[in-house]
Structures are given as C-alpha cells and as structure tokens.
Amino acid sequence: MSKQWYTPKELADLPGFPSTDRRTREKCIRENYLSRKKIVGKGNEYHIDSLPIETQAYIKAKQVEGSYDPIIVAAKSAIKKVEVKGVQCRQARIDLKSQGMALFMCLNETKQAKAKARERVINSFEQFIAPYIDVGNKAEGINAFVKGFNSDLILPDEDVRTHVKQAAERTLYRWSKAYSKQGIIGLSAQYKAVKQSKIDEQPCLGEFLLALVTSKPHMINQAKAVRGMAKIRADKYGWEIPSISSFKRWLIAYAEKHEVALAYTVNPTKYTDKYRPLFSTMYPQIDGPNQVWEFDSTPTDIELNVNGKLTRHSVVAVIDAYTHRVQLIVSPTSNSEAICLLLRKTLLEWGIPEEGAIMRTDNGSDYVSKRTTTIFNMLDLKISKAAAFSGWEKPFIERFFGTMSRVLMEKMPGYIGHSVNDRQQIEAMHNFAKRIGQGKKKVEAERLQLALTPVQLQQVLNDYLEFDYHHVEHDTLAKTPFELYAESGYQKRLITNPHVLDTLLNFIGTAKVTRGYIKAGGVKYTAPELMEVQWQRQQVRVFIDPNDIGRATLYPEDSWQEYVDAVNMDLVNKGISPVAFRERRKQTQKELATFRKTAKRLQEEFGINTLYADELAQKKAYRATLTHFEQTASHTNAAIHGLSNAVIQKQNQLSETELMAIERQREAMQMRRESQAVQESHIVRSDHEKAAMLTADSLNRELNETEQKWLRKYRLNNALQRNRLDKILKQAKQPHQQVK
Numbered sequence: 001m002s003k004q005w006y007t008p009k010e011l012a013d014l015p016g017f018p019s020t021d022r023r024t025r026e027k028c029i030r031e032n033y034l035s036r037k038k039i040v041g042k043g044n045e046y047h048i049d050s051l052p053i054e055t056q057a058y059i060k061a062k063q064v065e066g067s068y069d070p071i072i073v074a075a076k077s078a079i080k081k082v083e084v085k086g087v088q089c090r091q092a093r094i095d096l097k098s099q100g101m102a103l104f105m106c107l108n109e110t111k112q113a114k115a116k117a118r119e120r121v122i123n124s125f126e127q128f129i130a131p132y133i134d135v136g137n138k139a140e141g142i143n144a145f146v147k148g149f150n151s152d153l154i155l156p157d158e159d160v161r162t163h164v165k166q167a168a169e170r171t172l173y174r175w176s177k178a179y180s181k182q183g184i185i186g187l188s189a190q191y192k193a194v195k196q197s198k199i200d201e202q203p204c205l206g207e208f209l210l211a212l213v214t215s216k217p218h219m220i221n222q223a224k225a226v227r228g229m230a231k232i233r234a235d236k237y238g239w240e241i242p243s244i245s246s247f248k249r250w251l252i253a254y255a256e257k258h259e260v261a262l263a264y265t266v267n268p269t270k271y272t273d274k275y276r277p278l279f280s281t282m283y284p285q286i287d288g289p290n291q292v293w294e295f296d297s298t299p300t301d302i303e304l305n306v307n308g309k310l311t312r313h314s315v316v317a318v319i320d321a322y323t324h325r326v327q328l329i330v331s332p333t334s335n336s337e338a339i340c341l342l343l344r345k346t347l348l349e350w351g352i353p354e355e356g357a358i359m360r361t362d363n364g365s366d367y368v369s370k371r372t373t374t375i376f377n378m379l380d381l382k383i384s385k386a387a388a389f390s391g392w393e394k395p396f397i398e399r400f401f402g403t404m405s406r407v408l409m410e411k412m413p414g415y416i417g418h419s420v421n422d423r424q425q426i427e428a429m430h431n432f433a434k435r436i437g438q439g440k441k442k443v444e445a446e447r448l449q450l451a452l453t454p455v456q457l458q459q460v461l462n463d464y465l466e467f468d469y470h471h472v473e474h475d476t477l478a479k480t481p482f483e484l485y486a487e488s489g490y491q492k493r494l495i496t497n498p499h500v501l502d503t504l505l506n507f508i509g510t511a512k513v514t515r516g517y518i519k520a521g522g523v524k525y526t527a528p529e530l531m532e533v534q535w536q537r538q539q540v541r542v543f544i545d546p547n548d549i550g551r552a553t554l555y556p557e558d559s560w561q562e563y564v565d566a567v568n569m570d571l572v573n574k575g576i577s578p579v580a581f582r583e584r585r586k587q588t589q590k591e592l593a594t595f596r597k598t599a600k601r602l603q604e605e606f607g608i609n610t611l612y613a614d615e616l617a618q619k620k621a622y623r624a625t626l627t628h629f630e631q632t633a634s635h636t637n638a639a640i641h642g643l644s645n646a647v648i649q650k651q652n653q654l655s656e657t658e659l660m661a662i663e664r665q666r667e668a669m670q671m672r673r674e675s676q677a678v679q680e681s682h683i684v685r686s687d688h689e690k691a692a693m694l695t696a697d698s699l700n701r702e703l704n705e706t707e708q709k710w711l712r713k714y715r716l717n718n719a720l721q722r723n724r725l726d727k728i729l730k731q732a733k734q735p736h737q738q739v740k
Contacts, residue, residue, distance in 0.1 A: 002063045005045040007038065014059070016052035057134035104185045108256060111188055117163035118187040122179050124155055125172055142169055198242040199250045205230065205239045213251070217266040220255055223248035289490045290353045292321035293346075294360045294397040295367065297334035301405050302414040305451040306332075310414070310444075313454055315404075315461070316342050319397045320350070321360075323484040324474055326400055326465055330458045334364070336371045343375070351492025353381060360384045360394050375507055400469075408464050413450035506544050510557060513538050518554065518566070520544075525552045525566035535564070687714060688721060695725045699732045 008025040011017050017024050025043075028035065034050035037043075048056055104115065125145055132141025148154040149167045178186030199205050212229060213220045220226075227247045234241050255262065286292050295318045303310040316338045317328035327346045331338035353359075359381045361367040368385065376383050386393035409415060452460065470481045477484060511518040513535050517526040520542040529535060540554040554564045691714045694707055703711065715722050 002060075004048050005036065006048065006051075006059075007043065007045045011046070011051070011055070014055050015057075016055040053135055053137075054131050057131055060136075061134060101183060101185065104183075104188065106257070107188060108259065113159070114163040115184050115187040117160045118175055119179065119184050120157075120160055121149070121155060121164055121167060122172070122175050122187070125167075125176065128154070142172065146172070197246055197250055198240055199246065202239055204237055208233060208237075209250070209254070213254070214262070214265050217262070220251050220262075223251055226251065286322050288354070288488055289320055289322050289325075289485060290350060290357060290492065292358045292360065293353065294319050294321060294394040295339070295342075296362050296394060296397040296401070297338075297364070297366070298401045300330070300457070301409040301416060302412050302457070303416055303447070303451055304414065304457060305448055305453050308448065310448060310451060312416075313457070314338070315401075317397060317400065318342060318346050319400055321396050323488070324396060324400075324477065324481040325350070325470060325485060326481075328461055328465070330454050330461065332454075335366045336369045339366060339372050340375060347495055351494050352379075355380075356382065358382050358384050360386060362386060362394070370509065371507065374509075378507070403469070404461075404464070407468075408460075412452070412460070414447065414452065508542050508544055510539055511542050513540060518542065520552065523550075523568050525554070525568055527554075527564045527566040529564045530554075530566065540564075688718075688724075691715075691718075691721065691725060692728060695728050696732070699729070 008028060009021045011028070012021050012024045013019045017027065028044075028046050034047040035044040036047075038045050048059060051059075104112065107115070128145045128148075129138060129141035132138050132144075145154065146167055146169055152161075155161075175187055199209070208230060209226065212226060219229075223244050224247075227241065227244050230239065230247075231241050233239070295316075297314050297316045299312050299314055302312075304313055306313075313330050313332055314334040315328055316331055316334050317326055319326045327342065327349060329338060329342050329345065331341070359376060361383060363385050366372065373383060473480050479487075508521050511520045513530050514537070516531045516536075517524050518530070518540060519525075521544065525542075539557040541557055543553045543555070544551070550568045552566045552568075554566055556562065691711060694703060694711050697703065698711075715725065
C-alpha cells in the first residue's frame with residue numbers, strides 16, 4: 001500500500017509548496033489540510049487527498065516510478081513499448097505534417113488565421129489539462145477548461161475570439177486528434193474528405209472550364225452562365241452536366257486552389273503586386289554613391305494651371321540606388337528633351353558617375369530614343385533597360401513615386417487620385433457640386449484658382465526633396481539618404497565647365513557631309529573645312545550652340561580629336577535660341593490652326609460656297625426686266641434668207657383665227673417664262689437667305705407654326721445674323737413712321 005501521510009519536511013519544495021519547512025507548516029495550518037499527530041516524534045502530518053492537485057500528481061508519479069509492484073512493472077513495460085513504437089512512427093508523422101504545412105501555405109489569409117486561432121486553443125487546452133491527467137482526473141480538467149474558455153477567462157485575445165467564440169468537449173477532442181495526426185492543416189475548415197464532383201469525374205469538362213475562366217475571367221463568379229456555355233458543348237463531348245450549385249462549388253474551389261496561377265494568367269498586375277516572389281537585394285555589388293542610377297517618369301497626380309487650363313504634367317526623376325537621393329524635374333511630357341535636362345541637373349549636383357556605373361532606365365520610347373541613348377554613350381554611361389511592364393526591375397524609383405504620391409501629392413490642391421478608383425471618387429464629388437447648384441463654371445474656376453502652375457510645383461518638389469524626403473529614415477536602410485551620403489565619404493567628380501553640358505545635351509544627331517555642307521534639324525550648316533576632300537562624305541556628330549541656332553559644332557563620328565565650327569549664313573549672329581525658335585514655330589502653327597478653324601466656321605455661317613448662286617439669282621431678278629434698243633443691219637446669208645421667205649409665205653397662208661391662236665400661245669409662253677424667272681429669283685440658296693425671306697414675309701402674312709419654329713431656332717443659334725434680320729424689320733417699319 002502506498003504512503004498516505006506526509007510531514008511538512010517531506011512536502012517542502014514540492015509543487016504547490018514553499019521551499020522551507022516552516023513556511024510549508026504555516027501553509028498547511030492556514031489551508032487547514034487534513035492532519036493527525038505523528039506516530040513517532042512531535043508535530044503533525046497531512047493526508048495526501050487534502051493536498052493541492054499538483055502536489056498529489058507529483059507524489060503519485062514518484063510512487064509509480066519507484067514501485068516494484070508486478071502490476072506497475074507490467075504497466076511500465078507496456079508504456080515503453082508504446083514509446084518505442086511512437087519513435088518509429090515519428091518520422092512518418094513529421095512527413096505528414098510537412099505535407100500539411102505545404103497545403104496550409106496555399107490557403108487564403110482568412111483560413112490561415114482561423115487555423116492558427118484553433119491551434120492556440122488546442123495548445124492551451126493540452127497545457128491546461130496536463131496536471132489533471134497526471135492525477136488521473138482528465139474529465140474534470142476538460143470541464144474546467146471548457147467552462148473557463150466559454151467564460152472568456154482563458155484566451156480572451158481578440159485574434160482568437162474572432163474565429164473561435166465557443167468550445168465544446170467533443171470539438172476539442174476532434175481538433176486535438178486532427179492536430180496530433182496532421183498538424184495545423186488538420187485544423188483548417190477546408191481540409192476534409194469531399195466527395196468528388198461530377199465535373200472532376202469528367203476531365204474534359206474540367207479542361208473546358210479552365211479554358212473558359214482563363215479566357216473570360218469575369219465569368220468565374222457566374223455559375224449559371226458557365227453552366228449554360230458548357231451545355232452548348234455537352235452533346236459534342238458527351239458531358240453529363242451537373243446542377244448550377246455544383247458548378248458554383250467547383251468554380252469557388254478552383255479559384256481558391258489556383259489563386260496564384262489564375263492571377264498570373266489573367267491579371268499580371270495583381271500577380272506582380274501580391275504574389276510575385278521577392279528577392280533580397282537588387283544591386284548586391286554596389287558599395288557607394290553614383291554606381292547605379294534609376295530613371296523613370298510618371299504623370300503628376302495633381303492638375304496644374306497651364307495657361308488658364310487644367311492639365312497634367314510629368315515628373316521625370318532619377319534616384320541613386322545606394323543613398324536613395326533623388327533629383328527630378330517637372331515637364332509637360334516625358335521626352336528626350338526632359339531626360340537630357342534632368343541628366344544635366346543631376347551631373348552638376350552629383351558629379352559624373354563612377355566608371356562602369358549602371359543607368360537603369362525605363363523601356364519607353366523617350367528613354368530608348370536615338371538622342372537619349374547617344375548622349376548616354378558619349379558620357380560612357382552604361383544603359384540597362386528594364387523589361388516592359390516590370391517595375392520591380394527598378395524598385396527604388398518606383399517606391400519613391402509611391403512615397404511622393406502618398407506623403408505629398410494627396411495633400412495638394414488639384415489632386416485627382418493615384419488610381420482609377422480614386423479618380424472616379426474625386427470626379428463624382430465635383431459632379432455632385434455641379435448638380436447641387438454651384439454650377440460647372442464656378443466649380444471649374446475654383447479648381448483653376450487653387451491649382452499650382454508647373455513652376456510652383458517644381459519649387460514644391462525641390463523643397464520636399466531637400467527638407468523632407470532626404471531627411472526621413474528609410475525602413476530598409478535604418479538611415480536617411482542625407483546620413484548615408486555624409487557617412488560614405490564620397491568625393492564627387494565635378495564638371496568644371498557647365499557650358500560643356502549645354503553643348504553636349506544639344507546633340508541633335510548625325511549627318512553626312514555632302515558638297516561642302518550638312519543638313520541637321522532642318523537647317524543647312526557649312527564651313528570652309530567642309531569643302532576639303534577629307535571631310536567629304538564623312539559622317540559627323542552635330543551639336544548646336546544652345547544660344548545661337550545659326551552655329552553648330554561638328555565632330556567626326558569616330559574621333560573627338562578634331563572638330564569644325566559650322567555656320568548658317570541666314571541665321572548666324574541672330575541670337576535665336578533653339579527653344580525659342582521651336583516655341584515660336586509651335587505658336588505660329590497654333591495661330592494658323594485657330595485662324596483656319598475660325599475661317600471655316602464663318603464660311604459655313606455665311607454660306608460662302610453658295611454665294612455665287614445667290615449673286616446670279618440677284619442679278620437675274622434685277623436685270624430680267626431691263627430692255628434696250630438694238631441697231632440692226634441686214635445680212636446676206638442665203639440660207640437664212642431662204643428660210644425666212646418660207647416662214648413668211650406660210651404666215652401669209654394662215655387665216656386670221658389661226659394667227660390669233662398662235663399669238664395667244666406665244667403670249668402664254670412668254671408669261672410662263674416671266675413667272676419662272678421670278679420664281680428662280682426667289683430660290684433659297686442658304687439658311688441665311690431663308691431666314692431673311694421669312695422675316696420679310698412676316699410683314700405681309702402670318703407665318704405658319706413650322707416657319708415660326710424654324711425662324712426662332714435660327715435666331716437663337718445665329719447671334720451674328722440677328723442684327724441683319726432686325727434691320728429688315730426696322731427698314732420695313734420706317735416708311736410707316738414717316739407717313740404718320
């Protein structure tokens with residue numbers, strides 16, 4: 001029989017008791033444990049059943065461990081066999097749980113969070129009931145845990161309670177068993193045996209659905225429509241078409257299981273933003289400034305006031321990959337001119353890049369243009385073009401644009417949103433303001449008044465870089481760009497003469513010397529040296545003088561050792577800036593285009609194309625009644641004379657009645673001709689003449705409803721012609737006024 005009574009000395013330092021005899025004795029007296037006088041010696045001893053549960057569990061475990069009872073020894077042997085068998089199955093369990101973890105990583109975030117919450121409940125449950133199991137009272141431990149958990153005394157954390165609000169004994173048993181066998185995937189609501197659907201039993205039908213949802217991804221949530229399209233091909237392939245709910249379950253399960261693959265196939269942008277694997281370092285080889293520069297352009301997220309109109313410009317920027325310093329300019333568009341201006345600004349501020357430096361650029365036409373690539377090559381800068389639609393290949397400049405938009409652009413007037421959704425919401429706000437009575441013109445005027453000009457935006461962005469962005473600690477660097485550059489000890493390679501860049505960046509291309517001159521930019525340049533044989537038919541680089549388009553510097557394409565200063569005799573010493581020349585040409589073209597539009601509108605308004613017909617009609621009406629006396633003379637034409645005699649002879653043979661009938665016919669024909677002439681004089685050749693005619697008629701008769709409606713509409717749409725019509729009415733009334 002096992003020992004039942006224990007002294008304070010034996011209980012000291014056991015689980016549930018202090019480490020000293022005196023404090024153990026005080027606790028036994030305070031807790032009023034069942035006691036009796038010691039059989040030998042002084043003091044009391046205490047019964048095991050009255051001691052704390054954890055103390056009882058520890059004592060009983062020690063009794064079993066040191067017992068030589070045949071039953072207990074047999075039990076120990078059985079336990080050891082089970083342990084050996086467990087060790088043998090351990091690797092199998094590890095493999096199964098590893099497979100379960102792989103499946104778990106394919107679940108969506110919601111299901112992962114739910115499984116993790118259940119895992120915390122099971123771990124807490126097992127820890128809680130362990131002492132109860134040790135003392136052989138597992139049922140009481142389970143009941144105590146269920147009661148404590150459902151009362152929010154155990155695991156009150158919100159991340160657990162969101163997914164597991166209550167727990168029952170049977171639920172805990174089921175979760176514990178699944179977790180023990182399969183790991184965390186066993187706690188997922190998805191991980192259960194599901195009867196194979198009729199769609200899965202027909203592989204050809206599954207392939208058809210795969211082709212359909214990848215070709216028309218919007219239909220993945222339209223089970224009824226998908227089923228209808230499958231029925232069209234059912235007879236051809238012998239498919240058994242299940243119910244709409246079966247299609248819905250299959251489509252939902254397929255979308256969850258192949259979420260990444262579907263995104264890669266039908267929505268590359270979503271795949272790049274959410275699923276594409278990330279790598280640690282983009283440029284592991286750099287160890288200082290000016291070794292890698294990233295260039296890119298983006299439209300501004302705000303509208304600017306440009307000559308009284310709201311429009312967007314582009315921000316062309318470059319970032320140093322090591323320090324994350326940024327230079328940028330605001331330009332109407334991202335073109336080679338803007339890139340060259342940015343390059344000039346950056347070279348003057350940061351110096352010439354290191355030998356072998358990489359210039360990572362976008363793949364747009366402005367960055368791959370002949371002018372841009374040639375200038376980079378002449379500066380010995382290695383261009384590395386990012387693949388199209390691959391923003392991750394220039395991560396630093398893309399991240400900067402995102403930061404600039406969130407930190408600065410969203411707070412500025414004229415913000416129109418960084419995404420289509422933002423833009424729609426902002427436009428809806430403006431449209432609502434128009435509807436409630438503020439009026440379109442007033443709203444547009446307010447927006448125009450608040451909008452910045454391009455010059456103001458450039459100054460704001462310069463201040464943002466200098467006083468904000470360069471002094472904000474970056475998460476990946478744990479330092480600011482200013483601190484990184486200061487601590488690098490870098491010595492930049494300065495360009496001593498900035499005017500060299502002015503000429504360099506005005507490179508306009510190559511040309512061939514022909515007959516003593518070259519033609520570049522629409523201008524012919526010549527020089528005495530070009531007349532020499534050695535320059536004939538030679539390909540040269542052409543750089544125009546930034547201050548005088550009449551001058552150009554020519555270098556052989558294969559050498560920088562010699563050059564020729566060429567001039568255009570028509571423009572030399574005129575001091576015409578190339579930029580001003582181009583702007584003046586653009587302005588002239590705009591003025592001519594405006595003039596042409598105005599002229600065309602006026603031509604249509606005044607009926608210029610029908611003017612000739614109006615003129616002829618007026619002349620005909622005016623001159624139809626004019627007569628004059630003609631002087632005649634006899635002729636000697638025998639044929640006419642002979643025919644005249646025959647006619648006269650016939651007239652002499654007609655009776656008086658016949659002659660009168662012929663005369664009446666002649667008079668009738670004359671009247672018809674005169675009436676026709678009058679009618680032709682009143683033919684309406686244009687809307688303007690019709691309006692004038694109706695206005696004049698309104699003085700003599702009442703116009704019908706159709707004529708009145710047409711005349712009112714004409715006066716409303718032709719403001720310039722109203723005065724002309726009013727003048728007709730005024731002139732008609734003047735004689736009556738004089739009579740009075």
